Amino acid sequence: MSFVFYDIETTGISTAFDQPLQFAAIHTDTDLNEIERVDLRCRIAPHIIPSPYALMVTGIKPEQLVDTGLPSFFEFTQNVMELTKRWAPATWVGFNSIRFDEELLRQAFYQNLQPSIYATQFNGNNRLDILTAIYAVWCRNQGLLKWPTDVRGRTIYKLDRLAPENGFNTHNAHDALGDVEATLYLAQIISKGDPVLWSSLVENRDKKKVMAKLETFEPVELVLRFGGGPPRSYVGCFCGTSEGNATQAAFFDLETGDPETLINADDAAIFEAVDGSPKIIRSIATNKAPALFSILDPDIEHQRKAALIAASPDFRERVGRAIAARFEDGKTAPLVPIEKQIYGGFYSKEDQELLAEFQQTDWARRHEIIGLLGDLRLRQLGRRLVAFYGRDFLSKSEIEQFESFIHERWYASDVPAPEWTTFSSAARAVDDLRAQPETDQDALDLIEAFLAQMASKRHFSKSRS
Template identity: 25%
Template sequence: TCVTGFNNIRFDDEFIRYGFYRNLIDPYGREWRDGNSRWDLIDLVRASGALRPDGLEWPLRDGTPVFSLEQMARANNLQHENAHDALADVEATVALARVIKSCQPELYTYALSLRQKTTLGTLLLPVGERICVHVSGIYPNSGYCLTPIVSVARHPIIDNRVIAVDLAGDIDFICESSVQEIRNAVFMPAAQRGRAVTRPPLVTVAFNQCPFVAPISVVRKADADRLHIDLERIQRAQETLANCPDLAERVASVYAEGEHDPPNDPEYALYDGFINDADRRTSERLQDALRNGNAWMNEEFMDPRLATLSQRLKARVRPEEMDADERRAHVEFVRQRLADGDNGLDAFLRELQIWQRKDSLEARDREVVEALIGHAEKLRTQFVTNASIE
C-alpha cells in the first residue's frame, strides 16, 4: 500500500506520527512494513507545472502560479464541491493524480520512483557530481517552486539527508564566509532577517520525504527560457563551488549543532532519536493489554521519553487505575499546560470569544465554538478551580 495525499508528508503524516508516538504506537511502521510506502502529490503538481505543463490548466494569482488543491481542481474542472472536507479533498487529489498520469505518464512514473531512497542516491551522491533540479515549496511560486541545485555535503547528524546549494543563489557568500557567519545567516529567524537580507542558498534534501529531484537534463531550452534559468550561469556556479576550499567540511559544520534547540517536553521529542527494540516490544505488550481490556501494565522503559508518555497515556485511558502520586503529577502537568501564556487556556478562550462575536458565523459553526468554550470552562473547573489530587 502506498499512502499519498496533497502535502501529506509535511502535514498529515506529522500528525499521524506524533499521534502514534504519544500513544506508544510505532510511529513509522505503517510507512514501510509489509512493503508499504508513502508519497505526496504536491511536488509532482509543481514539477508538472514547471517542466511538463501540457494537458493541465495552471491557475494564476496576480501572475504567479497557485498550487492549492482547490485552485487546481477548479481550473481543471475537477469535482471539488467542498474544499477542505476530508472526503472531497481525497476525491480531488485522486482526480488530479489521474489527469497528470494521463497527460504526462513518464513524469508521473518518475515521480513515483522517488519513493525509493536509492533513486535519490544516484542523483545526489557522491556530493558535487551532478547538477539537478529540486522542486519544493521553499522556493518561490513565481518559478514554479523549482531551482537548480548541487549536493555539497552529507548531513552530519541525519543519515538520510544531504545539504545542497541553490545554484541560482549567492554562491560567493557560501565560498567566502566563515562557518559561524553562514550558520548565523541560515538559522536566523525570518522575522529578524527581514526583506533586505536574503537567506543563504543552502537547503537540506531528505531522502525519506519523496523530494522531487531530477537531472538538469529534464530542463529543455523552452523550459529554461520560461523559468528564467540561465544554464550557462548554473554550470559556472557548479564549477565555482567545486573549487571552493573545504566546502563539504564547512557546510557540514554549519549543521553539526542541530537546526533547533531540543524540546523540553517528551511529547515534542519524536525526532530526538529512534525508539530501541526493547522499548518497542514493551510498548506492544502494553497496547495488547489495553486492547484486551486487561489492567494497566506498569512497564519499565529505558527511554525516558516513553516513561513520561506512558504515564500521560494512563491518565487518558485508565485514570481510575492511577494511584495518588500519579494523579498528583498529572494534575500538576495539566495545570502548567493550561497556564501557558501563549498556548494556554486564557489564550484559547480569547480566540474562541473573538469567533463567537462574529455576526457572519453560521449556526453550526457557532454551536462548535460554544461547545469548545464550555469544554475550556470545564477544564478550568476540573484542573484549576476545584482540582483534586486525592
C-alpha cells in the first residue's frame, strides 16, 4: 500500500468553522519514495472571516483569499476528493492530522456535499499520524531522534522544531508543502532507523488488527501524551467496548488499578474508574492508529489481572456502558449549528446518488437537487452553496435568508463566545498582534484593511464557482 503525506493550511483553528486555504500532499510508495506531489489553494468561502492570527502564521495574503484565479472552496474539495480516489488504496499520513487536518478535511467534504465524508478511510484508504509515532519513539527508542527543548529545558514535539533539529534544513514551516516534506523526512528516519517500531505503527492502521491484539487479553503497551508533559507508556489490557460504538475500546491500566476491587463494585465506582483521576480505565479509538504494542515478556502480576478481566464478561459490559456515558453527545441539547451536526447519521443511498449528481452538474440543476434530498442537513448546506455560487437561481426570500445568516455569523454575540471568527474577535486579534513587537506591521495593515472592506459590504456580490 502506498502513502499520502499531506498537510492543510487554514483560516483558523476551528475544524468545524474554519476552512482549508491550501492542501499539499506527497504520494509515496511503500518504502516512502516519492511518486507525485500536489499543492492546491483556493479562495475563501463567503461566510468565513479569516483569523488574523492564522494569516500572520501562514503568510497567506488577504488578496489571495479572493483571487479569482484560484478555485472556489467547492471546486477545491472536488479536486481533493478526486485525489483520494486516484491514489487509493493508500495510507493518509500527517503530523497531528487525525486530530486536526483530517477533521477539517472531513468538514470540507461535508459542507460541500460530497457523497462520502470519510474518503481517507474508505476505498481501501486508512490513516496514520506521525505525531503519534514521535511519541512512540520518545518512549521506546529515544536515541533515534534528537529532541529540541525550550528555555526551561522541556522537550518540544512540534514539527517546526523537530525536523530542523534532526537535519531537515529546508523546512518552510507553516506552508503546507513545507510541512509535508518535513513530516515525510521524519517518517523516513523512523522507518529506516527502527523498522520494527515502524512496522508496528503501520500495522495499527488497521482497526481489525488493533482489536485482534486487544482481544487476546494479553497485557499490551499504550503510548499517550497528556497536557504539557512528556509522552509515557501505560501497561494494560482490553476491558470491553463502548456501548453503541465498536471502535471505542476500553483499556484497563494494570499498573494503576486492580480489577478485583472493581468487578463486583457498583456502577458509580466503575464510572469513577473511567472518568476520575487517576484514570484506571481509558478509551482507545481503534480506528485512529493508536500507538499500541505487544509485550514480549509480560509481568506475571499483570497477566493475573488481565485473566480476571478476561473471565468477567459482565464487568466488561458495564465498563462499556460507562465509557458510552462519558462520551454522551447530548442529543437532547438545543439545536447546534449545522457544522456540528456532521456526525448526525449516515446518508441514505438515495441521497448519496443525488449528491454524486450534484457534484457533476450545473447550479441550476443543483438548486433542484436540494429539494429532493431527504437529509435536512444536506438541504441546509446545499442552500448555502447555491447562495455562494449560484445566486441567480435563488428567490428574493432565499437571498434575504442567506444575508440574515451571514449577518448572524459575522456579528454574533461575544457571550457566549462563538467558535468561529467574528468581526469583533478579529478586531481584538488585530489589537493583540499590533501590541507584539515582533509583528510585521505592514502585513497586519493589509489584514486590517481587508477586514474593513469585508465589513463594508451590506450585500454579497454574485459569484460563480
